[in-house]
Amino acid sequence: MSAAQRPLSVAARATAAASIVLAGFLGLTGFVLNQAFEQSATTALRERLQGYAYTFLAGTDIGVAGRMILPEIMPDPRLDRPGSGLYARLRGGEFNWNSPSGLDRQLPFDEQLAPGEFSFRGPVRSSEGDLYVLGMGIAFLLPGGSEAVFTLHLAEHEAALKAQTRAFRDTLLLLLGTLGVLLLGVLWLSLRWTLQPLRGVAKDLAEVQAGRAPELAGIYPRELAGLTESLNRFIQTERKSLQRYRNTLGDLAHSLKTPLAVLRGLVESEPDDDKLREGTAQQLARMDDIVAYQLARAAKSGHHTFVAPIRIGPIAEEVASGLEKVYASKGALCEFEVDEQAKFRGERGDLLEILGNLLDNAFKWSRGRVLLRVAYLAATERTPRRLQIVVEDDGPGVPNHQLDAVLQRGIRADERVQGHGIGLSIVQDIVQSYQGELAVGRSEELGGARFEITLP
Amino acid sequence: MRVLLVEDEAPLRETLAARLQREGFAVDTAVDGAEGLYMAREVPFDVAIVDLGLPKLSGIDLVRGLREAGRRYPVLILTARGSWQDKVEGLKSGADDYLVKPFHIEELLARMNALVRRSAGWSKPVLECGPLKLDTTAQQVLVNDDVVELTSYEYKVLEYLVLHAGELVSKTDLTEHIYEQDFDRDSNVIEVFVGRLRKKLDPNGDLKPIETVRGRGYRFALPRTV
Numbered sequence: 001m002s003a004a005q006r007p008l009s010v011a012a013r014a015t016a017a018a019s020i021v022l023a024g025f026l027g028l029t030g031f032v033l034n035q036a037f038e039q040s041a042t043t044a045l046r047e048r049l050q051g052y053a054y055t056f057l058a059g060t061d062i063g064v065a066g067r068m069i070l071p072e073i074m075p076d077p078r079l080d081r082p083g084s085g086l087y088a089r090l091r092g093g094e095f096n097w098n099s100p101s102g103l104d105r106q107l108p109f110d111e112q113l114a115p116g117e118f119s120f121r122g123p124v125r126s127s128e129g130d131l132y133v134l135g136m137g138i139a140f141l142l143p144g145g146s147e148a149v150f151t152l153h154l155a156e157h158e159a160a161l162k163a164q165t166r167a168f169r170d171t172l173l174l175l176l177g178t179l180g181v182l183l184l185g186v187l188w189l190s191l192r193w194t195l196q197p198l199r200g201v202a203k204d205l206a207e208v209q210a211g212r213a214p215e216l217a218g219i220y221p222r223e224l225a226g227l228t229e230s231l232n233r234f235i236q237t238e239r240k241s242l243q244r245y246r247n248t249l250g251d252l253a254h255s256l257k258t259p260l261a262v263l264r265g266l267v268e269s270e271p272d273d274d275k276l277r278e279g280t281a282q283q284l285a286r287m288d289d290i291v292a293y294q295l296a297r298a299a300k301s302g303h304h305t306f307v308a309p310i311r312i313g314p315i316a317e318e319v320a321s322g323l324e325k326v327y328a329s330k331g332a333l334c335e336f337e338v339d340e341q342a343k344f345r346g347e348r349g350d351l352l353e354i355l356g357n358l359l360d361n362a363f364k365w366s367r368g369r370v371l372l373r374v375a376y377l378a379a380t381e382r383t384p385r386r387l388q389i390v391v392e393d394d395g396p397g398v399p400n401h402q403l404d405a406v407l408q409r410g411i412r413a414d415e416r417v418q419g420h421g422i423g424l425s426i427v428q429d430i431v432q433s434y435q436g437e438l439a440v441g442r443s444e445e446l447g448g449a450r451f452e453i454t455l456p
Numbered sequence: 457m458r459v460l461l462v463e464d465e466a467p468l469r470e471t472l473a474a475r476l477q478r479e480g481f482a483v484d485t486a487v488d489g490a491e492g493l494y495m496a497r498e499v500p501f502d503v504a505i506v507d508l509g510l511p512k513l514s515g516i517d518l519v520r521g522l523r524e525a526g527r528r529y530p531v532l533i534l535t536a537r538g539s540w541q542d543k544v545e546g547l548k549s550g551a552d553d554y555l556v557k558p559f560h561i562e563e564l565l566a567r568m569n570a571l572v573r574r575s576a577g578w579s580k581p582v583l584e585c586g587p588l589k590l591d592t593t594a595q596q597v598l599v600n601d602d603v604v605e606l607t608s609y610e611y612k613v614l615e616y617l618v619l620h621a622g623e624l625v626s627k628t629d630l631t632e633h634i635y636e637q638d639f640d641r642d643s644n645v646i647e648v649f650v651g652r653l654r655k656k657l658d659p660n661g662d663l664k665p666i667e668t669v670r671g672r673g674y675r676f677a678l679p680r681t682v
Contacts, residue, residue: 322547356540
């Protein structure tokens with residue numbers, strides 16, 4: 001795959017997704033926090049202004065002479081300082097008092113409020129800048145028993161509030177930004193850590209490829225164990241079949257060497273033409289046998305990990321009816337005692353080789369009757385249920401002293417007696433590869449040979 | 457006996473054809489499956505030898521095709537891969553026997569003879585009709601245990617008649633089964649052969665082994681001894 005087509009790496013995907021989520025989350029948090037802070041800062045401002053108002057009113061009264069007495073000390077020194085940003089005005093009827101800070105300034109203090117009424121506005125634009133204005137309606141009891149109505153206004157410039165919220169926002173941004181960066185960093189590190197085993201597998205696989213390691217040797221997390229075990233199984237199967245090819249090739253080459261040597265000897269030193277021809281024919285037949293054997297061995301697979309079990313009945317039927325045709329001149333017939341449910345857990349080709357070779361052998365020797373029996377052997381305490389395939393014929397049978405020779409136990413392929421049924425040794429090879437057993441004996445029912453295969 | 461040989465490998469095809477001709481077969485050859493199937497349908501062969509691995513049309517499809525076309529003569533398949541999968545597949549498609557390459561030509565001849573005999577209803581390699589014995593393996597004819605010397609064409613005619621003993625065999629049947637495709641056919645030759653056969657088999661004229669069915673053909677009249 002070229003770099004252009006390669007999809008985004010897992011780490012990049014995870015980081016991108018996390019960045020988006022994080023940005024959204026932190027942004028929203030920042031916004032909400034900022035709103036809340038502004039609100040509480042405004043509330044604090046209002047309460048402060050209210051506090052000033054009460055303090056101011058506590059020092060204010062109407063004298064016996066009917067004159068307004070104002071507090072000597074202002075609740076906040078800024079009220080005495082012109083243009084300080086904190087202003088006050090008390091007004092009612094003819095009376096109009098402005099704090100020294102607000103003298104001769106245009107302030108938005110026009111509202112008239114009934115006694116007990118409050119108002120809070122802001123920011124209000126004025127010539128003194130944006131102000132937060134608190135209004136309060138007050139009634140004073142006059143000596144005559146009547147009431148005088150006043151409105152007290154207090155205003156503060158928004159600058160202080162602004163500065164406060166700006167400072168808060170700056171801090172917030174800094175904090176959230178740092179947090180975001182930190183989180184992303186942690187995420188990236190944890191991703192690297194999470195993906196570490198995958199990189200390990202890739203590295204180990206490269207080692208295997210380079211031939212420096214026999215298999216994926218590391219211990220991998222549970223989630224990857226399935227994958228690495230499959231990979232290891234695959235590597236082993238590959239290696240085994242490679243080994244098998246090598247062995248087969250070696251066997252083939254070695255076993256052809258002997259007849260070749262004999263041929264060379266004949267050609268170089270045999271003076272008699274007839275003997276030369278006869279010798280050559282013999283060696284050719286031998287080479288033919290060797291090639292046929294190795295070819296048949298190549299046909300069998302020996303792999304049976306993942307195949308679906310196949311029903312034996314129909315396949316046996318095919319083989320037997322084919323052979324009945326081939327041996328029609330004998331009039332030989334194959335009797336069936338086949339369990340309908342019997343299934344072979346392996347390759348179809350292997351089953352065909354087993355049945356074909358055994359039945360062909362039986363037909364060849366029989367005088368007219370061949371019996372095929374397929375059944376399950378019930379499980380015993382020591383062994384689980386096993387499949388049994390028995391082929392019997394009514395031919396001459398195998399003499400007792402040759403039983404071992406027929407199977408040629410423990411004899412290497414290229415050392416087997418020539419012309420003695422390549423078929424049987426193939427059956428033996430296949431049965432062995434399925435961890436089964438092949439036994440030869442005498443048929444009690446038909447009197448001829450009896451071949452019995454038991455498969456797990 | 458007329459035989460169809462379908463084999464794509466030239467050296468094998470030519471050696472086999474030459475040997476079969478020496479053995480007295482009329483041999484027609486085809487080099488691929490399509491040509492083989494065409495000939496198999498058109499010509500009344502006595503036996504066909506078909507390689508399984510053929511270009512254009514596989515041997516299996518060829519055999520299936522000729523069986524579907526109603527041709528009943530025996531078919532022997534040749535396979536290079538001796539696996540049972542191939543053999544069973546071939547026999548299922550309609551073949552009667554198989555041989556795994558490489559094989560001895562003698563083995564092939566024996567199998568072919570057996571197939572032809574079987575399809576004509578004979579079970580033993582020596583065909584017996586009363587005092588006449590025809591040994592298909594040795595290609596020898598005996599009457600009352602005396603050897604009768606025959607030429608190769610005389611033998612072919614007699615073999616075909618004896619194989620189908622009791623059946624009517626037309627002159628066309630005889631020419632078609634004795635000569636190859638491109639042979640210049642002259643039915644008078646058959647009459648000459650039959651005349652000579654009568655003289656050689658029955659010099660005294662008391663056996664009358666070959667009947668002439670006027671205008672239709674011949675019938676081998678001696679009853680089969682099975």
